[in-house]
Amino acid sequence: MAEIAAAWRRERPSAPTESIEIVTPIWRLAKLFDDDRARALRAAGIDAATLDLLSVIRRSGPPYALTTREISRRTLVTAGAISQRVARAEREGLVRRAPGGTGRRSVLVSLTDEGHALIERSVDEVLGREARLVAGLSAEERELLTGLLAKLTADVRRRIGASEE
Structure with a gap:
């Protein structure tokens, strides 16, 4: 460079x-x-969109269920895209939909046993590989880089007027 x-x-x-x-x-x-x-x-055996969907539900904690509105908010993906992702994951037996109870159009999406098992395997595979990729840095270097990247990201967002992710 x-x-x-x-x-x-x-x-x-x-x-x-x-x-x-x-x-x-x-x-x-x-x-x-x-x-x-x-x-x-x-x-x-998972694609990035499905990983994102299952991950956000899994990270929510038991009972591993979120409304589509909350999924959209947490992933910064449009409601239409979330609807498509949920429909595909439901067809694959990874999630189930139910009325959300908070409004007429509210939909609650929860992990099935198969979806839960897939995200458990997938997150271990992805995060394990990524941990190995950054293992060349010491703990102190990773901490320093994390801070610098956060600072740079926040400053770039401010300069271009982007919202927080």
Whole structure:
């Protein structure tokens, strides 16, 4: 990255190059993580959208049920997309839908035994692989990087006017 930045400074001295050695490695690292996660998901027999749906319900704690509105809020996915994800997961026997009780259109989505088992296996596979990928950093380095990434993310969100995720 230093060579790329130096080349741009040589060719276009007025070009702002201070981000190259930060942003380019982040993009490259994100691609590596994304590719590895895709392999882990294939191995676990689950896709990213289903992982997201089952994960948010599983993290909610017993009885592992949330309304579609709450799922949408927690995942930052539109209600229409959540409806499609839930319908597909229900067809696959991973979740069940029931009236939510809080309103006429409220729908409560809960994990089936099969859905619970799948998310347990999947989360272990995905998080285990990701833990191995960052194992080259010491605990102190991971803590420092976590803080710096949080700071950078918050500042970038503020600068571009993005909402919190």
